[in-house]
Amino acid sequence: MDKIFEVRKLLAEKQVDAILLYKPANVSWISDFTGDSSMVIVAEKAEYFITDSRYTEQAEKEIPASFEIKEIRAEVRYKVLNDIMTQNNVKKLGIEGQYITLADMKDFEQAFSAEYVMVDNEITALRAVKTEAELKIMRKAANITQDCFDHLLGYIKAGVSETDILAEMAYYFNKHGAGGASFNPIIAGGPNSSMPHAQVTDRILKPGDLLTMDFGCEIKGYKSDFTRTIAISGLEPDMKVVYNTVRTAQRAAMDALKPGFSGKEADKIARDIIYGAGYEGLFGHSLGHGVGLEVHESPRLSMYSTDIMKENMVVTVEPGIYIPGKGGVRIEDTVVITETGMESFYTATTELLII
Known part of the structure; x- marks a missing residue:
């Protein structure tokens, strides 16, 4: 199973322009990354791995080469996310609604304007079948x-x-x-x-x-x-x-x-x-x-x-x-x-x- 391919298929199924994975287990599942403090965005034509300087070198060694690594600092975290959303014309974003906190959700909404769609069940179903x-x-x-x-x-x-x-x-x-x-x-x-x-x-x-x-x-x-x-x-x-x-x-x-x-x-x-x-x-x-x-x-x-x-x-x-x-x-x-x-x-x- 090509995990990125399977997640990308959900874009059409859920009628979203991109999917944001934030839960550590989901990030590890799709990227093989064994660290933490990271996010993944899968859009129609690109996938992004977002982390900070503590994990950049580790990510370069562990994750598939298809990912574009975006290194962030806390103060520009949401600007980087907004830039990715703008570049990929994201109007509807799939999120892990059962995991993301209310505080994070408010930060996301302030950083960029999008309609949010829960994809928890679909990601869970993909993870349940092991490669x-x-x-x-x-x-x-x-x-x-x-x-x-x-x-x-x-x-x-x-x-x-x-x-x-x-x-x-x-x-x-x-x-x-x-x-x-x-x-x-x-x-x-x-x-x-x-x-x-x-x-x-x-x-x-x-x-x-x-x-x-x-x-x-x-x-x-x-x-x-x-x-x-x-x-x-x-x-x-x-x-x-x-x-x-x-x-x-x-x-x-x-x-x-x-x-x-x-x-x-x-x-x-x-x-x-x-x-x-x-x-x-x-x-x-x-x-x-x-x-x-x-x-x-x-x-x-x-x-x-x-x-x-x-x-x-x-x-x-x-x-x-x-x-x-x-x-x-x-x-x-x-x-x-x-x-x-x-x-x-x-x-x-x-x-x-x-x-």
């Missing part, structure tokens, strides 16, 4: 993440704290070429694991604990996302039932994914298994979400999602059961939708690991 180049980067991030998990299995034991694990994880990512964690990791042991988005604490792991680790790393801005729940030195029988129920639900939903399948259909498969096993009310979040330059993006896998799976979309599948005060289980894979089904980025077992 082969994007998939290659995401697989690399996933490989480092799984290698980190394998490393942690040899490190984790009773007596280690959640913060110890967090530090070891960060060290591993930094040592093995990742650009850091893709989000604040969730490392939740014992009763903390009943909170789906628990904060990392200094709690010490004890025999019989469940430990949920939800984490990922970043490569060139692209994120990985992965969760496994393991047991420390043993597990109560009732929590083994919980674990196996989550595992069954995840496998069934993953196996059903294919082009044409909706997000709510996938969610229903996993939810029916969990509710049918007697855990209704204990799986409160959605089944999954898209991953890419943002760790949560389109498409969505939820009870209400009408998003339709397409080939090369990347989504997580992460059902869970959470029993307040006792513990919880979540298992998550990130998968790419293929021509006939799906393929997980991970080969790590989902069988219960007791260490």
Whole structure:
């Protein structure tokens, strides 16, 4: 997919003369730029990359040669934008209306006169279908993440704290070429694991604990996302039932994914298994979400999602059961939708690991 070409097609579709991309993830997506404080304008016959002197050299190295780089200073920022609009006879401008702040919008309106049209949904739809180049980067991030998990299995034991694990994880990512964690990791042991988005604490792991680790790393801005729940030195029988129920639900939903399948259909498969096993009310979040330059993006896998799976979309599948005060289980894979089904980025077992 030629991203610039696809965005330029939106000019006719949305009846605009140019499109301004301001959201960092959208700027990175279309330009391959890994910095920030930048904008992109795609007009009918030209595309512009707008940044300041801190990033000019970096942009020259990273972005496609077709972009004309415009270096700006804060005090002339809107003059540069106005000049581009005038040169390209822009009367109607596509913008990210869901992202641009009211203050920025007022500045834009003062800088140049144009009619504004929201293009958020169209850009989101383009980003949801990954290119082969994007998939290659995401697989690399996933490989480092799984290698980190394998490393942690040899490190984790009773007596280690959640913060110890967090530090070891960060060290591993930094040592093995990742650009850091893709989000604040969730490392939740014992009763903390009943909170789906628990904060990392200094709690010490004890025999019989469940430990949920939800984490990922970043490569060139692209994120990985992965969760496994393991047991420390043993597990109560009732929590083994919980674990196996989550595992069954995840496998069934993953196996059903294919082009044409909706997000709510996938969610229903996993939810029916969990509710049918007697855990209704204990799986409160959605089944999954898209991953890419943002760790949560389109498409969505939820009870209400009408998003339709397409080939090369990347989504997580992460059902869970959470029993307040006792513990919880979540298992998550990130998968790419293929021509006939799906393929997980991970080969790590989902069988219960007791260490």
